[in-house]
Amino acid sequence: MNTPPQPAQPVRASDLVGCRYRLRQRREHPDVPELPDALLRQPQMDAVRATVFEMLPVKRALGDGRRKAFTRIDIDPGAGVDARVVETRLALKRRAHLITNAALEGTIDGVPTLAEADVLVRTDQGYAPVIISNHRVAREHPHEEIQMVPTGRIGLGAPITVRAKGRHHTVDGYRLAMAYLLLGDLADGRGGVIGQDRTRAYIVDPSRYTQPLRDALAVEIPDEPKRMKQCASCRFWPLCKPRLEELDDISLLLPGGRGDVWRERGLHTVQSLIDSGPAEPAALARAWRAGIPVLRREQMADVPRADVEIDIDMEAYLDQGAYLWGAFDGETYHPFVTWEEVGDAAEEANFNAFWSWLMARRRAAHEAGQTFRAYCYAAGGENHWLRSSARRFASVDADEVAEFIASDEWVDVFALVRRSLVGTDGLGLKVLGPVVGFEWEDDDVDGERSVALRRAGRLGDDAAREMLLRYNEDDCRATRAVRDFLDAGAQGVPEFGAV
Ligand code: SF4
Structure with missing residues (x-):
């Protein structure tokens, strides 16, 4: 049965993306504390907001009609939601020109929202x-145009047209639309998004x-509940996991939407997949039940080898640039890294150093x-930054990069693995x-952590730099270990038919 919405726990935009069951858990278990990682993220977001608020005007500048009043009201972000809602109402009543940390509450189509x-x-x-987002919300574009207001002129300046193309992110759209609807008659009809470039508020139509x-x-x-990728970092997992196990829910094996095809056929549990599913999914379900992580296909892919073999792994900073190209030649790890800002001369120099070394x-x-081959695991990221470097940096020979990517000297080990296991x-x-018997020295560096390490590395933290390089080296070595293992016939991995 559907629990009626609780007035004390209105729906927020973030409740509408990803796991929808989380809202039920949040309402039923409001006392479950945030996880340490989420608490670590909060100061980062607070710092971003503080940076933006620092840039916002506090008074009119010369040419803005300095005599005219300009009222900016900064609501205390720590005041609690109810107090912020009241303060926002008062600030709107006072017709303040800028109100920061605003909170609006009301119902949309009968649903209480915040x-x-x-x-x-x-x-x-x-x-x-205007919302502050950690997404990249627009990109320079030669033909597209979009309007923006410099952050320092919000509330004072007229929009400027720039050559850029907006990028939509679902949660940002929900946040804007919710605020726009809750403003009701007071809504101007426009909204703004400040993304990774904190100096610009791009204007969007929230309708x-x-x-x-x-x-x-x-x-x-x-x-x-239904298991999804985000369960791994969700504070309600200790509550959802036993329930999923009790249900023997198919998402335990096939998270997110991957199990939907079986649900549509009436197979909602792992056991039903074992009993009634086709041979391959049923074998996989049996393996999962038995704690076997990987099965071998009958026909395995050949692993192309060479006299000279290099394993490569790249690290990029968000979508701003690649700062580390690591290469392991079977004996020595060669890191090509820059701790400078990416997207400019330092990244170009670093990429050229890596590329010249590889081509040499x-x-x-x-x-x-001798024959030569370079390998990586899941080439999507590497190919993206190889092509992007060739496109962005005039000093890079784009034809040489394109020829290398298309050649059989560039091997995606993940593609071989998928054909074999x-x-x-x-x-x-x-x-x-x-x-395959490989261990990472630091086994807890995920994407988010590596972004944090890179930030610390940029500030000169030697331990963070070392950890990033060690992690990248281990990824290169692991790639080699996986292809050696495949090449040796994936010994010890049970075949499909054997489970
Ligand atoms: S643990 Fe997973 S299913 Fe449960 S609330 Fe969190 S994301 Fe949703």
Whole structure:
């Protein structure tokens, strides 16, 4: 049965993306504390907001009509939601020009909602919500145009047209649309998003997102949990896990939407998949039940080898640039790294150092009559940054990069693994490490941690730099270990038919 919405726990935009069951857990178990990682993220977000608020105007500048009043009200972010809602109402009543840390509460289509608008901006037509997002919300573009207001001129300056293309992120759209709807008659009709470039607020039309928001609010909250990727970092996992196990829910084996195809056929449990599913999924379910992480296909892919073999792993900073290209040649690890800002001369120099080294190794092999191959695990990221470097940096020979990517000297080990093995929890490098007997020295560096380490590394933290390089080296070595293991016939991994 659907629990009626609790007035004390209104729906926020973040409740409408990812796991929808989380809202039920949040309402039923409000005392479950945040996990340490989430608590660590909070100061980062607070710092971002503080940076933006610092840039916002506090008075009119010369040319803005300095005599005219300008009222900025900064609501205390620590005041608690109820107090912020009241203070926002009062600030709107006072017709403040800028209101920071605003909170708006009300119902949308009968659903109690809470919109946290980082800034409300008074305009000639009313109020426009502006949100601060950690996404990249626009990119430079040669032909597209978009309007923006410099952050320091919000509430004072007219929009400027720039050549850029907006990028939509679902949760940002929901946040804006919610604030826009809750402003009601006071809404100006426009909204703003400040993304990774904190100096610009791009102007968007929030009415574009109101229907998707209404559709999302109309979706019933599920009665039961379903395992998803985000369960791994969710504070309610200790509550959801036993329930999923009790249900023997198919998402334990096939998280997210992967189990939907079987649910549609009436197979909701792991056992039903074992009993009634086709041979391959049933074998996988049996393996999962038996604690076997990986199975071997009957026909395994050949692993191309060479006289000179290099394993490569790249690390990028968000979508701003690649700062580390690591290469392991079977004996020595060669890191090409920059701790400077990416996207500019330092990244170009670092990429050129890596690329010249790689091409020199290839040339030397050819000249010695040897075969050469470079390997990586899941080439998507590496190919993206190889192509992006060739496109962005004039000093890089783009034809040479394109020829290398298309050649059989560049091998994606993940593609070979997928043709040879099937995993009950995917076939990521981290899953295969223990199967092939490889151990990472630091086994808790995930994507988010590596971003934090890189930040610390940029500030000169030697321990953070060393850890990042060690982690990258281990990824290179693990790639080699996996292909050696495959090449040797994946000994010890049970075949499909044997489970
Ligand atoms: S643990 Fe998973 S299913 Fe449960 S609330 Fe969190 S994300 Fe949703």
